[in-house]
Amino acid sequence: MTLASIFPHPIIQGPTAGGFNTPAQVAAVSNTGALGSLACCLLSPEAIRAQTAQIRALTDRPFCLNFFAQETPKPSAAEVEQAKEWLKPYWSSFGWTELPTPAKWCEDFSAQFETLIALRPAVASFTVGILSVQQIQRLHDAGIFVIGTITHVEEAIAWESRGADAVIASGVESGGHRGTFIGAQEDAKLGVFELLPAVIAAVNIPVIAAGGIMDGADIKRALNAGAQAVQMGTAFLVTDEATVNPAYRQRLLTAGDHPTRLTRAFSGRYARGLENRFMREMAAIERQLPPYPVQNALTSPIRAEAAKRGESELMSLWCGTGVARARPMPAAKLVETLLAEISAI
Ligand SMILES: Cc1cc2nc3c(=O)[nH]c(=O)nc-3n(C[C@H](O)[C@H](O)[C@H](O)COP(=O)(O)O)c2cc1C
Numbered sequence: 001m002t003l004a005s006i007f008p009h010p011i012i013q014g015p016t017a018g019g020f021n022t023p024a025q026v027a028a029v030s031n032t033g034a035l036g037s038l039a040c041c042l043l044s045p046e047a048i049r050a051q052t053a054q055i056r057a058l059t060d061r062p063f064c065l066n067f068f069a070q071e072t073p074k075p076s077a078a079e080v081e082q083a084k085e086w087l088k089p090y091w092s093s094f095g096w097t098e099l100p101t102p103a104k105w106c107e108d109f110s111a112q113f114e115t116l117i118a119l120r121p122a123v124a125s126f127t128v129g130i131l132s133v134q135q136i137q138r139l140h141d142a143g144i145f146v147i148g149t150i151t152h153v154e155e156a157i158a159w160e161s162r163g164a165d166a167v168i169a170s171g172v173e174s175g176g177h178r179g180t181f182i183g184a185q186e187d188a189k190l191g192v193f194e195l196l197p198a199v200i201a202a203v204n205i206p207v208i209a210a211g212g213i214m215d216g217a218d219i220k221r222a223l224n225a226g227a228q229a230v231q232m233g234t235a236f237l238v239t240d241e242a243t244v245n246p247a248y249r250q251r252l253l254t255a256g257d258h259p260t261r262l263t264r265a266f267s268g269r270y271a272r273g274l275e276n277r278f279m280r281e282m283a284a285i286e287r288q289l290p291p292y293p294v295q296n297a298l299t300s301p302i303r304a305e306a307a308k309r310g311e312s313e314l315m316s317l318w319c320g321t322g323v324a325r326a327r328p329m330p331a332a333k334l335v336e337t338l339l340a341e342i343s344a345i
Pocket residue numbers: 013014015016017018020039040041066067125126127149170173174175176177210211212213231232233234235237318319320321322
């Protein structure tokens with residue numbers, strides 16, 4: 001099955017976890033003939049069902065549900081205590097006497113997976129891990145088109161050999177978490193226009209380009225390089241339907257030449273965002289922090305409080321290297337603008 005037979009316009013609105021990516025945004029994008037995707041990694045099965053129902057009330061076009069294909073970790077008590085101690089300067093600056101420890105580190109992926117099968121969206125995409133042959137077969141039996149996210153060639157071959165229908169080649173420019181699941185995250189450094197030809201040469205399934213793609217010229221370049229579509233996260237993060245905290249949105253819209261950087265400090269997995277004080281101060285110890293999602297869950301109350309106070313220096317300001325070119329407008333208008341730019345070239 002080709003991507004164009006599912007969604008005619010070669011544009012995927014990238015899933016953006018953290019509550020930014022709304023059912024209204026997904027439906028608005030899918031209604032244009034591009035593909036909207038909903039980030040489900042932080043959602044309970046009930047929330048996934050509720051948000052999918054909201055999308056279905058707004059569109060009858062195909063859309064994508066997206067997940068972190070992850071194991072639930074079991075950190076030791078000592079590891080958690082050490083991590084809380086490292087974070088003490090931040091939580092104690094709010095006047096707190098203790099950093100709240102969450103009831104669970106993350107949503108259970110196997111429960112999310114069963115919910116996905118029952119909901120049968122046209123498309124499902126995955127990152128930070130890989131599914132088994134049996135899981136991919138179950139998705140196919142449910143009529144779901146399966147897309148894996150990769151950061152280097154070996155991962156693309158792994159997804160293809162297990163039966164995936166397409167891969168997203170995520171260049172180092174990409175905002176948010178690196179999807180690396182084979183080898184060290186630090187080693188997956190290729191930019192999208194280096195990664196793309198290498199992946200296209202290695203697999204026989206459609207390849208979708210992601211990372212720093214912000215306008216029609218970028219899309220055209222990716223299509224000319226052999227991509228069948230692009231996935232854009234940062235560009236859609238500033239659309240009207242995304243629910244981004246005002247302080248974060250302000251930083252995105254005034255990013256200018258402020259650098260983005262990959263950091264483990266917020267979540268325990270490398271992710272790209274605008275550099276700020278928290279990243280700088282934690283840089284020296286970031287390799288010692290517990291892995292995702294433990295560190296992510298521990299910093300979550302700090303980031304939520306910082307967001308409440310509008311303190312963007314302590315918030316995770318996830319975005320890709322193209323952030324200075326992000327244009328605020330309704331999501332459907334962005335798709336229309338991108339299509340006009342592509343056809344004007
Ligand atoms: C705030 C934010 C959250 C993201 N969350 C997810 C996610 O939950 N799942 C996923 O597969 N990709 C996620 N991504 C990656 C995007 O879907 C997309 O692949 C990436 O943003 C493309 O690079 P760009 O930011 O340069 O456009 C996220 C990106 C950002 C900026």
